[in-house]
Amino acid sequence: MKKTAPEAKLLVVDDEPNIRELLSTSLRFAGFDVVAAANGRDALAAAETHNPDLAVLDVMLPDMDGFTVTRRLRAAGRHFPVVFLTARDDTDDKVTGLTVGGDDYVTKPFSLDEVVARIRAVLRRTHPLEDDDAVIRVDDLELDDDAHEVRRGGETIDLSPTEFKLLRYLMMNPNRVLSKAQILDHVWEYDFNGDASIVESYISYLRRKIDRNPDAVALIQTKRGVGYLLRTADKR
Template sequence: MSTDQDQNFEARLLVVDDEPNIRDLLATSLRFAGFEVFTASTGNEAIREATENKPDLVVLDVMLPDMDGFTVTRRLRDRGEQYPILFLTAKDDTKDKVQGLTVGGDDYVTKPFSLEEVVARIRAVLRRTHGASEDTVESALVVGDLSLDEDSHEVYRGDIAIDLSPTEFKLLRYLMLNSGRVVSKTQILDHVWDYDWSGEVGIVESYISYLRRKIDVIGEPMIHTKRGIGYVLRSAESR
């Protein structure tokens, strides 16, 4: 397979799943989305492929025939491999999610999943782990006239400083990482409330309302509701 770095691939991905239908569907869809993709069907093959090809991110099924995805992750981390890992799991189980994060995973998607969700999660993890582009301020996220600095915890809309609580800050950060993409209330709970929140999704509605009172009153609304789906943050000029 070509490893020509001059091609305009968005990122290099390793997809690991022992089910051929899922593996091929993911690989095809991710290539269509602009990624360079190579694949593996076992844990040992995943370790070999990852070590040789140095992906930007690994999409890793938890249940593999020779070893589970957590063991694969531990072995890769023990070798000094630090690329992000997105787990695919059939278990919507908090213990499983926490274990994945503990061994060095960066995110997870529960089966059955939508291909759109997988692509969105991959791009969000890549943004989070690779940082801003060279022509932006380090540690800063920028969408339109809205900026968020992760180091100083400062938020500005234009030249107006916005004071946010820690949870409001985390929520805004997640929306900005996924700007232009609709995220569901469940996804927001998983990412903003650290996977162990056992309350109702109504907490998301409350905090979206808090954010709107601080962000959207300054200019054209940026936080939009997609009824029955979730929320999306867009720059005012892209409406």
């Protein structure tokens, strides 16, 4: 997994231990420096102590809701951005105002890769200094996260949301075999309980769209019995 150049410090706040662990672990693995808290009170204290660059904040906490936490943080002079976690049905209609300022939100159940991508996007917007680009490149393949657009050799390729997330995951890990289980864990929502054959289907969809030229070396390769791999041309 590509690391963010200067490691940003994140504060993860969720009362469900499973989610908190899941997030902490994968964000840490993504190269972030992670501090976790289980409720609003601890979150405020942790913010004071660690002064994070961004917070991932569940809106439903046992002691106070995420908005209150945010308001108190801001009142205390902490102006780092927040990525809110909300239940899917809260968001569709009611809860608004989550994207004000540099903030953003992700609905539960989320896919891990999606959360990482959103966090990176928010950090990119609020710390525009770094030359950290929204575009990932592998060979003549370009994936632009801001525009949500994929090009191969300049040609725009149209992908469905899941195809896009899958390709992004592959492109973040070029020349590394990714098992179907890994792909499921990162790209699909964490409560998905279908089987891994769905990954085969989506790999097949992707191949049809990005590896349509049968003469060229395929970017997506199968490692039978192990997983899949996105290969760069200049690799051996």
